[in-house]
Amino acid sequence: xxxxxxxxxxxxxxxxxxxxxxxxxxxxxxxxxxxxxxxxxxxxxxxxxxxxxxxxxxxxxxxxxxxxxxxxxxxxxxxxxxxxxxxxxxxxxxxxxxxxxxxxxxxxxxxxxxxxxxxxxxxxxxxxxx
Amino acid sequence: xxxxxxxxxxxxxxxxxxxxxxxxxxxxxxxxxxxxxxxxxxxxxxxxxxxxxxxxxxxxxxxxxxxxxxxxxxxxxxxxxxxxxxxxxxxxxxxxxxxxxxxxxxxxxxxxxxxxxxxxxxxxxxxxxxxxxxxxxxxxxxxxxxxxxxxxxxxxxxxxxxxxxxxxxxxxxx
Numbered sequence: 001x002x003x004x005x006x007x008x009x010x011x012x013x014x015x016x017x018x019x020x021x022x023x024x025x026x027x028x029x030x031x032x033x034x035x036x037x038x039x040x041x042x043x044x045x046x047x048x049x050x051x052x053x054x055x056x057x058x059x060x061x062x063x064x065x066x067x068x069x070x071x072x073x074x075x076x077x078x079x080x081x082x083x084x085x086x087x088x089x090x091x092x093x094x095x096x097x098x099x100x101x102x103x104x105x106x107x108x109x110x111x112x113x114x115x116x117x118x119x120x121x122x123x124x125x126x127x128x129x130x
Numbered sequence: 131x132x133x134x135x136x137x138x139x140x141x142x143x144x145x146x147x148x149x150x151x152x153x154x155x156x157x158x159x160x161x162x163x164x165x166x167x168x169x170x171x172x173x174x175x176x177x178x179x180x181x182x183x184x185x186x187x188x189x190x191x192x193x194x195x196x197x198x199x200x201x202x203x204x205x206x207x208x209x210x211x212x213x214x215x216x217x218x219x220x221x222x223x224x225x226x227x228x229x230x231x232x233x234x235x236x237x238x239x240x241x242x243x244x245x246x247x248x249x250x251x252x253x254x255x256x257x258x259x260x261x262x263x264x265x266x267x268x269x270x271x272x273x274x275x276x277x278x279x280x281x282x283x284x285x286x287x288x289x290x291x292x293x294x295x296x297x298x299x300x301x302x303x304x
Contacts, residue, residue, distance in 0.1 A: 042176040079295040
């Protein structure tokens with residue numbers, strides 16, 4: 001029997017399958033990773049819009065009323081609807097006299113994903129400038 | 131009659147195994163693709179995929195930030211009347227001059243910025259914005275009891291989901 005009529009040996013077929021599997025798996029993983037990152041980027045864009053809007057409000061709250069202000073977002077968070085269920089939190093820390101650190105947080109994906117924005121508020125003694 | 135292996139073709143078992151392997155690969159591919167499409171459908175039109183939209187918002191933000199905080203907005207100017215799709219704002223330019231800026235979002239897929247200096251009119255148009263982001267709503271809101279009026283830009287995609295929600299307010303001046 002000539003070589004061209006013998007077909008492939010088991011070792012040749014297995015080697016070909018192995019190469020094909022490696023190529024397919026790598027392509028599929030790269031494709032999935034790309035889409036995953038795009039989705040995460042889109043989610044972050046939504047989260048940071050909500051954070052930036054909240055920051056606009058928090059920077060205008062009177063300095064002495066910051067501690068007693070609401071511990072979740074005051075602003076409309078409808079933009080976060082695609083991330084539901086999500087949570088928002090506001091923390092105020094006093095690290096030095098006359099200075100308050102306001103940390104705004106959005107959590108989603110069962111708390112596995114998080115975006116934060118921090119503001120430093122200083123007691124100017126006058127109007128609530130930032 | 132003597133038949134060689136190559137001429138016999140494949141057994142049913144060989145064909146079934148080959149088809150099962152191929153079907154498994156197809157199933158994995160389609161399940162993952164469907165899952166990703168599901169996620170994509172949940173999310174609105176994303177700004178980071180449209181650089182022109184980001185340029186519009188960055189420029190609009192700067193105009194509002196640099197506005198005269200005591201009376202930043204005007205009811206009418208030239209042929210424009212402020213509405214949910216037209217914003218008229220008095221903004222201080224880097225050279226200290228005050229220009230009246232009109233932002234016009236009435237044309238779907240376009241944003242126009244018309245700047246009025248004394249006797250001079252300049253127009254900047256951003257085209258190629260996402261068509262389904264036509265429902266831009268501009269509103270004013272108070273961010274604090276002692277603060278001025280902020281501008282809220284809201285836009286929904288073709289399915290009614292909020293894609294843009296930005297609050298800009300003039301810098302505080304005292």
